Amino acid sequence: MSTSFTPLFPGMLLDAAARFAQDNETTKDFAGTDPVREMGWTCTLVPEEAGGVGGTLSDLASIVVGLATHGVHLPVIETCAVAPLLLQAANADTSARWLEAVCEGSAKIAPLTSLSASLDEVALTAKQLDIGYALTGEVKGVDVSLAATHHLVPALLQGSGETALFLVDHEHMPAPGATYRTMEGRRSADFRLDGLTVPAVACIARGAAVDSAIGQADNAALLLTAADTVAALATLIEQTVKHLQERRQFGVALASFQVLRHRTADMYVRYLCAKGLLMHAFQEHERGAADLRRTLRLMKVALAETARLCAEGAIQMHGGMGVSEEVLATRMAQRLLASEFRYGDRMAHASRLLYSPTEAAAADAAACGMSHVARSSS
Template sequence: MSFTPLFPGMLLDAADRFAQDHAATQDFAETDPIREMGWACTVVPEESGGVGGTLADLASIVEGLATHGLHLPVVETCAVAPILLQGAAPEASARWLEAVCEGSAKIAPLTALSASLDDIAVQAKQLDIGCELTGVVQGVDVSLAATHYLVPAVLQGTGEAAIFLVDKERIPAPTTTYRTMEGRRGADFRLEHLTEPALACIARGAEAQRALVQADNAALLLTATDTVAALATLIQQTVNHLKERRQFGVTLSSFQVLRHRTADMYVRYLGAKGLLMHAFQEYDSDAADLRRTLRLMKVALAETARTCAESAIQMHGGMGVSEEVLATRLAQRLLASEFRYGDRLTHAARLLAPQPTFPGVHYERQP
């Protein structure tokens, strides 16, 4: 079986070494490795102090971390937040992106990990002095500290989308915090009549809607990269386990049924890898049907990931339920990935009956 890197290069090597060195670290609450490594600036334009890299560059980092089962909110911090900021007016966008790259601002999205970014949970009531935000946002990643949150909202009366940049000190404390299946630090927030000045609204209308769709496209692609990279390592770990473990005096790898099952996992992996590469090509070429391609990929990868995760756990036997085993953590990661940025049932329903969340919004990547 051959497992060549999805996105080879220096970024992959750096992320792989970092993940290998910190494989036992479960909490980065006291540090900020994403910014220390400079990853937060990957897709930020050079004129705003960033690297000016592509989404494929960011995918290299995601692949390196996923290979060792290490969780960091790279998708949220390095893709979703910068893309949403780029939806603001040029001056405001440049100022905040520069602050992110300098480290004076740590900006994260206040959005549910389990929902598409255009499934907005917050309502904004327009006031004479600004807007009043109300809503419940569940499943926000709070693995790393933030100084500001980006809060998508729907403007009451007009139905337009808007994006607010809110100081963390203004955000109420989470109603509850917890660990997710794959080890993230999650939290639920309740915003009740949170009043923000007009300047806090950095984008609204078509600009906000476009930024949300672009950020969601990037999140789906990077989550798929995480899935395929984790799947490759899971299969490798399973093959190694079958070669080492013995039963009835022979290695498990000598049992034909287990060999066939492993081969099935590998074939599914090759299909998943092909889907991912095709989706990136569609993204790079601004394909008109990009949104449909991403939804189809999400549905297909979710089924593949679940099937392979269950097979790996079963073939590991009792060890398959121990979180000390990398394969177990990777299986948990694959199962959880199905529910990131909309589960497969949600995307399948939208494929069957596509209806824009907002009138006049085109759900493809805009140039």
């Protein structure tokens, strides 16, 4: 029983990320450190004229895959993709200034967005005042794995209904209402803003520019989450095959049982299909396909089903060891199950595919208990 897994995004970035992840495979909390910025990964998507690397989403995917292969959790997607892409909604001078600060390390910017919702589901509202704006609402499940000096906060402007983007100092933010660990072990928190007053200069962009930036950031988040899923799936299968070859029952290796061989083969075929979907989606993104959003939604639905089936199968084939977090395969299974709910679960994306934009927005709002304002970018 053997399998073959070629690197999804080979190169030096993948090798560096994999080495870092291997050295920190047992690290559960990076509090007090900032490996994402120390490794220079925050500069990956930043244009060269702003002091960055000018890399592509495939370059950032190499880092995501390297970490996922060894089960390390770091907010690379949020810090290195979502934040820089949202910043580009601001005017050229403002965007360049803050992107340079990000690359220099003088600013640590993180999005104040939910891990479990699409970025276009804006949870906050902003009321314009004489002295600035008042932000109100609740954002649940924000990644707080690493310290931040500033937060990018999307909000809907009362009256006009436009989407605005605010850059808020961390010192001005209220303390989170609750902090906890997610299924896969990420540190998260819920933030409630009750009329948080920010100066007018905190609004760095509004209108179509923000909507466009949110759409690009959401696409990037879906793609990179898919890369994480496929990489974790490969490791899960490798660990499962290794377990079946080493574990013995009735005097023979578990790998000799035909039913287990068939189940592993099914997992491997599903992995190959998932890999094909991922690479196709990246190609569609690179060529700027008009129906990219539909492709990403279909990929999300398909990968979520594959991830859940493979995760459950691996846990069953590991037996009692499958519920121990000391086992890498178990941590991979947790990662795969959690990935289904990152940036919208499969049911939310399926609803966007099945209904018109107006109907999908209403369905999303009902599913979220009216806690989000759904804005379809289909």
